Amino acid sequence: MELIYVLDILGTFAFAISGALVASDKKFDLFGVIIIAFVTAVGGGMLRDVLIDAHPINWIGDLNYLWTILTAVVLTFLFKSKIAFLSKTLFLFDTIGLSVFTLLGLQKGLNYELHPIIAIIMGMISAVFGGVLRDVLTNKVPLIFEKEIYASACLVGGVSYLCLSYFGISEDIVFIISASIIVIIRLIAVKFHLELPKIKDDLFSKS
Numbered sequence: 001m002e003l004i005y006v007l008d009i010l011g012t013f014a015f016a017i018s019g020a021l022v023a024s025d026k027k028f029d030l031f032g033v034i035i036i037a038f039v040t041a042v043g044g045g046m047l048r049d050v051l052i053d054a055h056p057i058n059w060i061g062d063l064n065y066l067w068t069i070l071t072a073v074v075l076t077f078l079f080k081s082k083i084a085f086l087s088k089t090l091f092l093f094d095t096i097g098l099s100v101f102t103l104l105g106l107q108k109g110l111n112y113e114l115h116p117i118i119a120i121i122m123g124m125i126s127a128v129f130g131g132v133l134r135d136v137l138t139n140k141v142p143l144i145f146e147k148e149i150y151a152s153a154c155l156v157g158g159v160s161y162l163c164l165s166y167f168g169i170s171e172d173i174v175f176i177i178s179a180s181i182i183v184i185i186r187l188i189a190v191k192f193h194l195e196l197p198k199i200k201d202d203l204f205s206k207s
Helices: 002-025 030-051 064-111 116-137 151-166 171-191
Strands: none
Touching (some): 002 030, 002 064, 002 116, 030 064, 030 116, 064 151, 064 171
């Protein structure tokens, strides 16, 4: 599980950078940037732990998350103009983090003996609600509500995890395959600008 932990930290770093950049663009001061970076990186996992009454809450039980977030904030302040050149790398880390957060949240839900459907929801909350909180706090419409396939990729990956687990496949293999599915869906969606359909008219709308 060491590799998964490393990927978790990389995802946390990418999410924190994302939050720090948004806060910086909004002209927040240093404290504001730290708060937004923190919320983006661990807000989803923290909300999940509160909902399922898990203790200690994710970042409280492992200070490496805090050090990772603070490192991301410092690097953003020092090299903000250069980070744009790393956008593809950060996007990859962000996507990997999305997949890892989803499955770790799902696993935690199952460990707490939640119904599999609720466990999937906990996985999705872990992965996407940090970004939702970031956007709400910075007065933006959350990304997952208006464009791009984001949470849907988490849903597919979570269902894949449960289906593969049902057949008694090794947990590590199940994790890798399910995480890969999330990453692939996310990459394809961004590359080809895929979006979920929007409700515009219903059957009774006048043409």
